[in-house]
Amino acid sequence: MAPLISKLGGGIKPSATLRLMEEVSSLEKEYGFKIIDLTSGQPDRGPTEDVLAALFEGGKLSRYGPVQGDPELREILSGVINKEIGVRYDPQDIAITVGAKGGLDILMRVLLEPGESMGIMTPFWVTYPESVKIAYGIPCFLGSDGGLRPNPEKLRREIEAKNIKVLLYSSPCNPSGVVYTKDELEEIAKIVKEKDIWVIADEIYNKFLFDGKKHESILSIEGMRDNAILVDGPSKRLGVPGWRLGYVAGPSEVIKALTKLQGHVNSGTSRPAQYAMRVAYTSQKAKEATDDMRQRYERNRNIFVKGLNEIDGISCIKPEGAFYAFPSIDNFFGSKYEFAGKEFPIRSSVDFRNFLLRKAQVAGVEGAPFGMDSHIRFSLATGEENIVNALNYINHAMKELHL
Numbered sequence: 182m183a184p185l186i187s188k189l190g191g192g193i194k195p196s197a198t199l200r201l202m203e204e205v206s207s208l209e210k211e212y213g214f215k216i217i218d219l220t221s222g223q224p225d226r227g228p229t230e231d232v233l234a235a236l237f238e239g240g241k242l243s244r245y246g247p248v249q250g251d252p253e254l255r256e257i258l259s260g261v262i263n264k265e266i267g268v269r270y271d272p273q274d275i276a277i278t279v280g281a282k283g284g285l286d287i288l289m290r291v292l293l294e295p296g297e298s299m300g301i302m303t304p305f306w307v308t309y310p311e312s313v314k315i316a317y318g319i320p321c322f323l324g325s326d327g328g329l330r331p332n333p334e335k336l337r338r339e340i341e342a343k344n345i346k347v348l349l350y351s352s353p354c355n356p357s358g359v360v361y362t363k364d365e366l367e368e369i370a371k372i373v374k375e376k377d378i379w380v381i382a383d384e385i386y387n388k389f390l391f392d393g394k395k396h397e398s399i400l401s402i403e404g405m406r407d408n409a410i411l412v413d414g415p416s417k418r419l420g421v422p423g424w425r426l427g428y429v430a431g432p433s434e435v436i437k438a439l440t441k442l443q444g445h446v447n448s449g450t451s452r453p454a455q456y457a458m459r460v461a462y463t464s465q466k467a468k469e470a471t472d473d474m475r476q477r478y479e480r481n482r483n484i485f486v487k488g489l490n491e492i493d494g495i496s497c498i499k500p501e502g503a504f505y506a507f508p509s510i511d512n513f514f515g516s517k518y519e520f521a522g523k524e525f526p527i528r529s530s531v532d533f534r535n536f537l538l539r540k541a542q543v544a545g546v547e548g549a550p551f552g553m554d555s556h557i558r559f560s561l562a563t564g565e566e567n568i569v570n571a572l573n574y575i576n577h578a579m580k581e582l583h584l
Contacts, residue, residue, distance in 0.1 A: 193314060197307050197550035198222050201534075205544045212521075217571045218544045219559040222355070224420040224474055224504075229466040232419065232457050239456025248444040249436070250277025250428070251455040257462050258428055262411065265387065266398035270430045276439050277450045281385050281414040281427030282308055284439070287446060288410065288429060289316035291438045292347050292379055300345035302331060304507065306355045306383070307550040321345060322552055328498060329357040329507070333368035340376055348373060351383035352397075353390065356507045356551045356558040358482075358500020360390060363397045370402045373409070381410045385427075386503040388418040388471050391479045394501055400430075407432060417504075418471045419461050424454040474562075478504040481561040481568045488572035492579055504561040507548070511555035516582040527582070530554045541578035543571045 201220045209216055228236075249255070255272035263269045278284035285308070293299060295317035301309050303322050310320035321343045326332040331350070340348070348369070352361040361369075373380045380399060387396045400409045414427030429439060443449060461467045482500055489497045489508050497508035516527045520539045527533050530547035534557060537543045548556030561568070 189315065189317075193311055194550070196311075198546055201544065201546055205538070208538055214542050216538065216542045216544050217563075217567050217574065219561075219563065219567070219571060220544045220546050221560045221562055223422040223562065224417060225562050225564065226470065226474060227420045228457070228461065229464060229470050231464050231466055232421075232461045235460035236424075236453055236457035239453035242452035242456055244452075246449055246452045246455070248449040249273075249440045250275070250450060251452070251459070254455050254459050254462075255428075257459060258430075261462055262413075262430055265396065266384075266401045266411075268398070268400050268406075274433055274436050275428055275430045276436050276443065277455060278414075278427045278429055278439075278443065279447050279450050280416065280422075280425040281383065281412050282312075283425070283447070283450075284412050284414075284427045284429040285309070285381070285383070286312050286315065287439050287442050288381060288412070288435075289313055289318060290442060291435060293318035297346045298343050300340055300343065300348045301552075302336075302348070302350035302354075303552040304329060304354070304357050304548070304556070305349075305552050306351060309349060323348075325359075329354075329359050331361065331365050331369060333365070333372065336369065337372050340372060340378070345376070345378060347379040347381065349381045349383070351386070353386040353500075353502025355386060355503050356505050356546075356548075356556075357498065358503045358505055358507065359498075360394055360501040361397060361399075366397055366399045367402060370399055370405055370409075373399075374404060378408065379410065380405075380408055381412060383412045385413055385417050387413070389475050389478060389504050390502045391475075391482060392501065396502075410435060415458055415461060419458075419467055420470070420474070421454075421461075424451065424457075426450055426454050426458060477565070478561045481563070481565060482506065484565065485559065485561060485568050485572060488576070492576055494579075500561075506559045506561060507551075507553075507556050508559075509555050510548075510557050513582060516584060518581050518583070530557055533557060536582075537575065537578065540581055541571075541574040543574050543578075 255275045259272050293316045298319045298321045299313045300323050313320040323339045410431035416422040494512035495508050510533050534547040546558040
């Protein structure tokens with residue numbers, strides 16, 4: 182009999198988005214058809230040539246660097262944050278992390294004692310609750326209104342009832358595409374200050390805003406510097422998720438504690454990638470590439486959401502940012518379909534996801550890991566041809582459902 186692994190190791194759920202990439206590949210091999218993959222949480226283009234050249238040059242930095250991150254990059258990020266949300270952070274109050282995910286992971290351990298509660302706005306990114314569990318905290322899910330927007334009065338009641346110590350949300354939101362308004366953020370800020378709790382703002386999609394919307398940040402609200410923490414990074418805006426870079430900006434005591442922990446967890450982020458980011462955050466080519474992605478994804482949104490809403494039984498709010506569509510599909514629970522000589526029922530978002538994989542050859546991510554089993558997430562970060570074809574295939578497949 183082999184020794185047992187820990188309850189934590191056995192109980193953590195795999196990332197639904199990353200796991201599904203493997204399932205898509207397996208299904209393609211088994212049945213010999215090509216699947217349109219709309220699961221990806223990453224842009225469909227990579228860094229510009231000047232940024233790649235800087236990465237190559239940065240390859241000479243082969244020794245350990247500062248755990249908190251490259252000083253020059255932190256200086257640049259101080260200016261970026263000030264320009265984008267109107268708040269000036271000293272470079273000493275910024276830490277470069279191994280992806281935004283790595284920053285969130287360490288933040289949980291900095292802010293939570295075992296058994297304390299983290300309030301997560303619903304719907305949420307799949308990693309949020311698991312990162313809380315890794316820190317031995319308790320993830321508590323805070324409901325949204327019917328339009329997937331924050332409901333301040335409901336939020337206040339739930340924060341009190343669940344004794345929340347830290348509040349976490351993303352805006353633009355992954356998976357819904359909802360962008361929090363200034364009024365909504367001011368109401369949340371009031372609650373945070375009244376209850377004297379922490380709030381983490383995940384703003385990694387803030388360069389993907391549609392219809393001329395302006396990004397608003399809770400950190401720019403007067404009096405929030407002591408309670409608010411920003412998580413961001415270049416993965417989405419610059420098309421470099423594989424480089425594993427993110428950053429955290431916040432109160433000095435938080436950044437100092439995060440840096441100490443990071444020194445033991447991973448010794449800091451890749452130095453060549455940090456060197457390349459000095460160029461990326463100041464590059465006109467990179468800025469133009471980001472805006473090109475935003476425009477293409479907005480066109481994809483317009484096509485895809487309009488098409489989804491024309492399918493009987495599907496309802497999809499119009500995403501205001503990020504690059505996802507998050508339609509409700511629970512009207513089809515109770516339906517059935519045939520595949521490979523067998524009949525399959527649809528009782529959950531996983532079942533609906535499998536239906537689309539098998540009958541439409543389109544891959545989306547089930548809504549359950551995002552906190553809403555009634556929905557499914559599709560990525561818009563792909564070519565327009567894929568969006569158009571996916572709609573046609575979904576529309577055709579829906580005709581094969583029956584009670």
